[in-house]
Amino acid sequence: MxxxxxxxxxxxxxxxxxxxxxxxxxxxxxxxxMRESLERLGRFDPLRARERFRSGFxxxxxxxxxxxxxxxxxxxxxxxxxxxxxxxxxxxQSAQGSGIGSAVLRQVFMEADAAGLAVRVGALRESDSxxxxxxxxxxxxxxxxxxxxxIRSPDQGCA
Numbered sequence: 001m002x003x004x005x006x007x008x009x010x011x012x013x014x015x016x017x018x019x020x021x022x023x024x025x026x027x028x029x030x031x032x033x034m035r036e037s038l039e040r041l042g043r044f045d046p047l048r049a050r051e052r053f054r055s056g057f058x059x060x061x062x063x064x065x066x067x068x069x070x071x072x073x074x075x076x077x078x079x080x081x082x083x084x085x086x087x088x089x090x091x092x093q094s095a096q097g098s099g100i101g102s103a104v105l106r107q108v109f110m111e112a113d114a115a116g117l118a119v120r121v122g123a124l125r126e127s128d129s130x131x132x133x134x135x136x137x138x139x140x141x142x143x144x145x146x147x148x149x150x151i152r153s154p155d156q157g158c159a
Contacts, residue, residue, distance in 0.1 A: 013103045015063040015075065026062065026074050027053050033073075033090040034124070056087065065104055067095065075104050077111070083118035084108070105136050112154055119152045
């Protein structure tokens with residue numbers, strides 16, 4: 001059953017499970033959301049983006065993000081030995097800036113806190129998502145050539 005939630009200042013957000021045949025829709029959202037950041041790095045390649053997503057696609061850990069019945073993005077949260085990995089969180093550009101990503105993070109945090117688990121995330125170094133994750137309580141851990149990595153401890157509170 002889908003999970004619905006909303007804060008007072010955000011639209012009603014519903015998380016809905018995915019199926020293997022949702023791959024094309026999901027990869028198109030991912031490519032649209034990452035295009036600008038990857039272009040800044042000179043690394044935009046839709047074929048590579050498609051293959052990278054396909055190699056780690058796990059429908060059982062992937063949920064559509066819906067607002068008013070419209071699919072506006074998706075989130076992937078995978079279990080790890082020592083916590084959860086927020087592997088993907090993409091919102092279509094037309095829906096960004098309306099609090100949807102924050103509402104989704106609050107739900108991920110509630111699930112993680114209920115299980116006493118930390119949440120890890122990586123973000124492309126040139127992406128605006130770095131500020132988003134820091135603003136929501138993630139702490140910088142390390143970086144590599146292309147990505148920054150963050151962690152949020154359990155029961156840290158929601159932003």
